[in-house]
Each structure stands twice: as structure tokens, then as C-alpha cells.
Amino acid sequence: MSKQVTDILIVGVGGQGTLLTSRILADVAVQMGYDVKVSEVHGMAQRGGSVVTQVRYGKKVYSPIIKKGDADILLAFEKLEAARWLDYLKPDGMVIINDERVDPLPVMSGKVKYPEDIVDKIQKLIPNTRLINATEIAGQCGNTRAANVVLVGVLAAVAGLPVKEMENAIRSLVPEKAIDINLKAFEEGMKIIAN
Amino acid sequence: MKRLMIGNEAIARGAYEAGATVATAYPGTPSTEIVSSFAKFDDVYAEWSPNEKVALEVGIGASIGGARTLVAMKHVGVNVAADPLYTFAYTGVNGGLVLVSADDPGMHSSQNEQDNRGYGKFAKIPVLEPSDSQEALEFCKKGFELSEEFDTPVMMRITTRLAHSQTMVETGEKQEYEIKGYKKNAPKYVMLPANARARHVEVEKRILKLKEYAESSELNRIEWGDTSIGVITSGVPYQYVKEALPEVSILKLGMVNPLPENMIKEFSHKVERLIVIEELEPVIEEQIKSWGVKVEGKELFSLLGEYSPELIEEVLKGISNEDRYGLVKEIPGRPPLLCPGCPHRGVFYTLRKMRLMVAGDIGCYTLGALSPLDGMDTTICMGASIGTAMGMEKARGEEFAEKMVAVIGDSTFVHSGITPLIDIVYNQGTSTVLILDNDTTAMTGHQEHPATGKTITSQPTRKLDLVELVKSIGIENVQVVDPLKLDELQNALKEELGKREPSVIIAKRPCALIASKPSGVRYYVDPELCTGCKLCIRIGCTGINFLDEEKIAVMNDNNCVGCGLCPQICKFDAIKVLEV
Numbered sequence: 147m148s149k150q151v152t153d154i155l156i157v158g159v160g161g162q163g164t165l166l167t168s169r170i171l172a173d174v175a176v177q178m179g180y181d182v183k184v185s186e187v188h189g190m191a192q193r194g195g196s197v198v199t200q201v202r203y204g205k206k207v208y209s210p211i212i213k214k215g216d217a218d219i220l221l222a223f224e225k226l227e228a229a230r231w232l233d234y235l236k237p238d239g240m241v242i243i244n245d246e247r248v249d250p251l252p253v254m255s256g257k258v259k260y261p262e263d264i265v266d267k268i269q270k271l272i273p274n275t276r277l278i279n280a281t282e283i284a285g286q287c288g289n290t291r292a293a294n295v296v297l298v299g300v301l302a303a304v305a306g307l308p309v310k311e312m313e314n315a316i317r318s319l320v321p322e323k324a325i326d327i328n329l330k331a332f333e334e335g336m337k338i339i340a341n
Numbered sequence: 342m343k344r345l346m347i348g349n350e351a352i353a354r355g356a357y358e359a360g361a362t363v364a365t366a367y368p369g370t371p372s373t374e375i376v377s378s379f380a381k382f383d384d385v386y387a388e389w390s391p392n393e394k395v396a397l398e399v400g401i402g403a404s405i406g407g408a409r410t411l412v413a414m415k416h417v418g419v420n421v422a423a424d425p426l427y428t429f430a431y432t433g434v435n436g437g438l439v440l441v442s443a444d445d446p447g448m449h450s451s452q453n454e455q456d457n458r459g460y461g462k463f464a465k466i467p468v469l470e471p472s473d474s475q476e477a478l479e480f481c482k483k484g485f486e487l488s489e490e491f492d493t494p495v496m497m498r499i500t501t502r503l504a505h506s507q508t509m510v511e512t513g514e515k516q517e518y519e520i521k522g523y524k525k526n527a528p529k530y531v532m533l534p535a536n537a538r539a540r541h542v543e544v545e546k547r548i549l550k551l552k553e554y555a556e557s558s559e560l561n562r563i564e565w566g567d568t569s570i571g572v573i574t575s576g577v578p579y580q581y582v583k584e585a586l587p588e589v590s591i592l593k594l595g596m597v598n599p600l601p602e603n604m605i606k607e608f609s610h611k612v613e614r615l616i617v618i619e620e621l622e623p624v625i626e627e628q629i630k631s632w633g634v635k636v637e638g639k640e641l642f643s644l645l646g647e648y649s650p651e652l653i654e655e656v657l658k659g660i661s662n663e664d665r666y667g668l669v670k671e672i673p674g675r676p677p678l679l680c681p682g683c684p685h686r687g688v689f690y691t692l693r694k695m696r697l698m699v700a701g702d703i704g705c706y707t708l709g710a711l712s713p714l715d716g717m718d719t720t721i722c723m724g725a726s727i728g729t730a731m732g733m734e735k736a737r738g739e740e741f742a743e744k745m746v747a748v749i750g751d752s753t754f755v756h757s758g759i760t761p762l763i764d765i766v767y768n769q770g771t772s773t774v775l776i777l778d779n780d781t782t783a784m785t786g787h788q789e790h791p792a793t794g795k796t797i798t799s800q801p802t803r804k805l806d807l808v809e810l811v812k813s814i815g816i817e818n819v820q821v822v823d824p825l826k827l828d829e830l831q832n833a834l835k836e837e838l839g840k841r842e843p844s845v846i847i848a849k850r851p852c853a854l855i856a857s858k859p860s861g862v863r864y865y866v867d868p869e870l871c872t873g874c875k876l877c878i879r880i881g882c883t884g885i886n887f888l889d890e891e892k893i894a895v896m897n898d899n900n901c902v903g904c905g906l907c908p909q910i911c912k913f914d915a916i917k918v919l920e921v
């Protein structure tokens with residue numbers, strides 16, 4: 147049975163902008179006429195904890211959360227978080243990882259070491275893995291904070307999402323004065339896959 | 342028009358469409374966005390109450406006054422409001438009242454995972470449980486109708502997953518609701534024993550009528566499928582069942598108290614195996630068992646945590662994707678932590694340095710309990726710090742109190758810290774209480790409270806003066822310090838701990854996320870002076886990192902906000918201002 151619903155898991159560190167990313171994707175899925183469900187994280191975890199938001203769209207969606215082993219795409223804003231949530235990916239799914247390291251408390255306090263080889267390990271397990279230097283690209287577009295939208299561009303290209311609808315969603319969801327930088331970041335993200 | 346809404350926004354919309362004009366709440370994840378969304382409608386009154394008991398009491402007044410009223414709180418908030426709730430169940434309503442209890446299975450942001458369907462059962466009031474945002478809107482409207490029809494407060498029980506999931510919602514028109522007339526009715530609203538005895542009779546009659554209603558209500562429905570398994574479920578777990586077991590027969594309960602006994606019995610006769618899938622307590626299962634019906638539930642599914650589609654697959658189909666790649670165990674955890682520039686950080690660093698016993702409380706500052714700050718001995722519930730400190734002192738003596746503080750946030754102090762502070766004065770305790778006044782309710786997303794001087798709609802209002810307040814209840818030793826000036830803080834602590842009298846220290850500095858102007862100061866670590874002692878790393882700030890190979894600290898300029906805390910901690914003056 148082929149999957150009827152597209153499942154995108156967005157993971158990162160509280161404060162990195164996963165919520166905006168999921169809202170852009172959901173907005174586009176709504177514009178495309180799909181049934182959509184999005185599960186968000188509010189509250190305590192937003193203070194620098196591990197956060198996950200989930201976007202599901204298709205003809206009819208029941209659960210707001212993705213079944214482990216079902217995600218089509220895992221979009222990770224941070225390397226360690228990609229590994230933490232890897233079980234959610236379907237066997238032939240795709241991982242998009244921002245080449246960004248944020249040390250969690252146990253690493254900061256010296257209790258454990260940050261696993262440096264984590265991306266290699268993921269790449270060995272999941273051949274379809276893309277490591278993206280989104281923070282740097284966003285910096286070139288004018289603001290490192292638009293890294294999440296660079297990743298949205300990558301994701302849109304991979305998932306074949308319609309560009310005009312994506313741009314509409316970005317315009318309606320980012321603050322007025324950041325629209326240009328974010329549209330540029332989106333475009334650069336798309337280009338990575340096109341090239 | 343259809344659009345995406347989180348469950349909480351849909352509830353607010355439902356109340357608005359039902360003509361509700363009053364809404365009250367004290368913030369608490371996952372309930373907060375209900376009343377903050379409602380406050381945005383025109384021609385309504387919404388408030389952040391000082392705590393949940395007050396929220397419900399204001400709600401009760403509004404209902405008796407004839408308005409449809411929405412009251413929202415997180416699950417543990419209902420404990421605070423339980424006293425008025427149980428008796429309001431006796432008096433019943435005038436204008437309809439819906440009380441939303443937002444439970445938190447899995448404890449995403451809570452100190453326990455109690456199941457508040459139990460309150461519905463004990464208070465003998467109807468409990469509705471929606472399974473997506475559309476139902477949240479509709480059930481809320483229905484709740485107001487039932488409230489008035491059956492003369493009862495109605496509880497709507499939601500969970501984090503409903504509160505914070507966006508699903509498609511078709512909104513409706515706002516219904517014109519004329520506020521009900523008010524007529525004095527002491528036998529109904531004055532709960533003296535004689536009146537309450539009569540009302541209790543009404544409560545018992547009402548629950549029987551509600552049981553009858555449950556049998557035919559469209560809130561409960563059967564979706565027939567394969568009859569080898571029949572699942573009884575409600576709320577978001579219904580969606581998980583649809584996902585994981587699309588083939589089975591389902592009895593979906595929209596009203597989980599009281600239960601439709603006959604409907605359930607009939608369903609049980611038509612299926613081979615009857616299973617209840619409910620998160621947390623076996624509230625439905627135990628009632629079904631009490632009718633002598635054979636049913637499975639908690640022997641299959643956990644009493645703990647949040648369910649998921651894969652959990653249901655695992656239990657009933659034996660499919661597991663748990664740690665397929667064997668990566669999970671080598672990944673360090675990522676607990677939440679205090680933000681760079683957070684005024685709470687220096688407080689916990691100092692308390693730990695002074696080796697004090699810390700009776701803690703709930704708020705962002707509870708993160709000071711985590712390693713490496715390790716700055717808290719106890720955390721129970723909102724407001725408990727001050728009473729706990731008093732109890733410690735009475736058990737162990739005044740000398741112990743010299744090495745102990747109670748730590749409480751400003752919003753939490755107003756919520757439930759004032760009465761225990763009165764206890765300290767009244768019963769001659771000597772404890773030192775540290776109020777962390779960051780001018781907001783940070784943990785739940787920066788809501789106003791009485792001491793911020795602004796209302797839920799950001800309108801200026803009379804500001805509660807914490808210094809005058811604590812003085813007026815008899816605290817003679819009151820100091821206000823800046824928690825980013827560690828010397829100032831430490832001196833104040835030493836001074837007040839040394840007194841055999843109660844004291845209050847107010848550590849005053851706005852939350853780093855709302856502070857109007859960043860300091861603008863940049864710092865760097867001088868690699869010549871840094872000895873790699875890692876003292877600065879022990880404040881658990883993402884603004885400063887340690888390079889394992891070079892064995893020195895460096896600033897992380899992306900995160901550092903220039904609060905100036907770490908330079909005060911460095912013993913070698915290695916952290917310096919970057920001149921630009």
C-alpha cells in the first residue's frame with residue numbers, strides 16, 4: 147500500500163525557529179487543498195530543549211503525530227537532533243541536516259562528549275542524507291536567523307512543493323521587514339537541490 | 342472558511358460563537374492560548390486572574406450574573422480551583438459555564454500527569470473530550486448548551502496534543518446570546534447546609550438525566566468495522582486508533598462522563614474482543630468492569646505517559662520500530678535550559694556557591710535545578726517554596742534556616758506565595774525568601790500579571806507593588822537587588838540569612854527575552870589568561886563554550902547577549918569587554 151499522507155518531521159533546539167518552518171509548510175499544504183495536521187511544541191522545551199514539530203498532509207489525515215518509521219522527510223536544524231529522531235524516518239526516507247552544532251547541557255557541563263561523527267553515522271545508515279550549511283547561506287542572504295528558511299527552500303525542492311505558494315506563505319508568516327531576506331534565503335535553499 | 346487552528350484557538354472561537362462574553366484564566370501550559378486568543382475578540386471581557394481559584398470564582402460570578410463564561414487552566418490548576426468547583430457543581434449555573442482542563446500526559450511541561458476526568462466523576466459534572474480542533478470548537482458550543490440545559494458547569498478535558506496541534510477548522514457565525522436575567526435565588530446559590538442538602542438531591546437527579554442523555558447524544562458514536570476487535574476511546578487517542586488500526590470497530594466517546602452504559606454494553610455484545618484505549622487512568626475501563634462487562638485496557642496499555650500510533654501498533658500488532666538504528670542511546674539528552682542573559686542564572690550560581698538549601702518553586706527558574714547549576718532541593722507545586730522552607734525550619738530549627746532560602750518567581754508569588762509568607766510572619770519563622778521578579782510570567786510565554794502593571798490586553802492598570810505588599814504583611818527586612826550584580830546579591834543574602842527574623846530579597850531584572858534594550862556590550866576570552874578551569878562553563882550558558890582541544894573557553898557570539906555574568910565569575914579576569 148503506498149502512503150496516502152506526506153509526513154515531515156522538523157526537529158531542532160528550542161528557539162531555532164522550527165515552529166515558523168512548520169507553519170510555512172502547513173500553509174502551503176492548505177493552499178494545495180490538502181487535509182493538514184501540525185503538531186507543535188510550546189512551553190518548557192522551547193527554552194533550549196530538544197523540540198519536534200510534525201507536519202502531515204494528504205487527502206485525509208487522522209493522527210497529528212507521525213508514526214515512528216513513517217516520516218518521508220526528516221528536517222533537522224541541528225546534527226544531534228537528526229540522530230535523536232532518526233527512528234521516525236521511513237526506510238527509504240530523506241534526511242536534511244543543517245550543519246550546525248549546539249551543545250546540550252550534559253556536553254556543556256563536561257559530563258559527555260558531543261558525538262563528532264554523528265553525521266557520518268547517519269549518512270551510512272541513510273544514504274539519502276543531505277548536509278546543508280544553512281546558517282552560512284542565511285548569513286550571506288543578510289541574516290543567519292533565516293537559516294530555517296534556507297532549509298525550507300531545500301525541503302520545498304525535495305518535496306516538489308509549488309514555489310509561488312511557498313513564497314506566499316513566507317510573505318504572510320515572517321515579519322514585514324524580514325520578507326526580502328527570507329525570500330532570498332528560500333531561493334538559495336531551492337538552488338542547492340537544483341544544482 | 343476553513344483554516345488551520347491549534348485546539349486552544351478553536352476552543353476560544355467556539356466560546357465566542359456561543360456568545361460567551363467573559364473568559365478567565367491563569368496561564369499554564371498547555372492551556373494558555375485559550376484565553377489569550379479569546380481576549381482578541383471584540384466586545385468580550387477576558388482576564389488573567391492571579392490564580393485558578395480566583396479565575397473560577399470570577400467565572401462563577403459571571404455565570405450567576407447571566408453571562409456565558411469560559412474558564413481555562415492546566416490540569417494542576419484545577420487542584421487550585423477544586424474548592425469552588427465542587428460546590429459550584431451543587432449550585433449550578435445561570436449563564437452557561439465551560440471549564441477547560443488541559444491535561445498533560447507525558448508531562449511535556451508539568452510537574453505531574455494527573456488525569457482530570459476524575460474531577461468530572463467526583464464532582465458529578467459532564468466531561469466532554471474533543472479529538473481535533475473542529476470538535477474543540479463544536480464541543481465548546483455544545484458545552485454551553487448542556488451547561489444551561491442541565492444546570493451544571495461543564496468540563497472540557499483536553500490534552501497537550503489537542504491543545505497544540507493545528508487541524509482544519511470550519512468556523513461558524515457568532516450566535517446572538519442575550520445575557521440571562523439575574524434574580525436573587527438564595528436556596529440555589531447560598532450553600533448553607535440546609536440549602537446544600539437540597540441541592541445535593543438535584544446533583545444526583547442531574548447525573549441520572551445526563552446518563553440518559555449520553556445514550557442518545559451525537560457526542561458518542563460507533564464506527565463499525567471488523568468486529569473481531571472493538572475499541573472504546575476518546576480524545577486524540579481516537580486519531581491514533583484510526584491511524585494504527587483502521588480496520589477495527591470503534592466506539593468514540595465525545596462525552597466521557599457520565600458514560601452511556603447501554604450503548605457500551607450493546608457494543609460489547611457485538612464485538613469479540615473489547616479494548617479501552619485511554620491515556621493515563623483507567624477511568625472508562627473501571628466503570629465498564631463495574632457493570633460486569635469483560636474488557637481489556639491497562640493490562641495492555643500503560644498508565645504512564647502519552648500514547649502514539651506506534652504504541653498501539655506495538656501492543657496490538659507486535660510491530661516495533663524502537664531504536665532501529667541503535668543510535669538513540671549514544672545521544673546526549675537535551676534538557677531545556679535558562680536563556681543567555683537570563684537573570685535567574687546568577688541567582689542559582691550564587692545559592693550553590695553559598696551551599697544553601699533551596700526550597701524551590703515553579704517557573705523558568707526551576708531550570709536552575711538542573712546540572713550544572715544544581716541549585717534546588719525541592720519543587721512541589723506553585724507557591725510551595727515558602728511553606729516548605731517554613732516547615733524545614735520548624736523541623737530542624739532556626740540555625741538550619743540560616744543556611745536556607747525559599748526561591749519563588751514574581752507571578753508564582755502573586756499566585757500563591759502571599760499566604761505562606763503571612764504564615765512565616767504569623768508563626769514567627771525566620772526564613773529568607775527570594776522573589777525573582779523578572780516582570781513577567783516567563784515560563785508560559787510572557788503573560789502579564791498583577792505586578793507587571795498591565796492587563797491581558799496590555800492595557801495599563803494599577804501595578805501591585807511587591808515591596809509595599811511584603812512590608813504590609815509584616816516583613817521588616819526587605820531588600821531589592823539586581824541579580825546580575827553578584828556581589829550585591831551575595832551581600833544581601835549574607836545579611837538577611839544572618840538575621841533571626843523573616844526577610845524578603847527581591848531580585849529585580851526583566852526577563853532577557855522581553856528586556857527592552859540589549860546591553861550592547863561584547864565580550865571575548867583572552868586565551869592568554871584563560872586557564873581552562875571551566876568555572877564559567879558551570880553556569881550552563883550557551884553564550885560561552887569550551888574548546889576541548891585548546892582547553893580554553895570562547896564566547897559564542899551568536900548566543901551571547903552581553904549580560905556580563907561570566908566575567909564576574911572568572912577568577913582570572915580572562916573574560917574581557919571587546920572594544921569596538
Ligand SMILES: Cc1ncc(C[n+]2csc(CCOP(=O)(O)OP(=O)(O)O)c2C)c(N)n1
Pocket residue numbers: 367368369370393415417418421451452703704705706723749750751752753754777779781782783784785
Ligand atoms: C497551579 C499551576 N498553574 C499554572 C502552572 C504553570 N506555570 C508554571 S510556572 C508558572 C509561572 C511562572 O512565572 P514566574 O513565577 O514569574 O517565573 P518565571 O517563569 O517568569 O521565571 C506557571 C504559570 C502550574 N505549574 N501550576
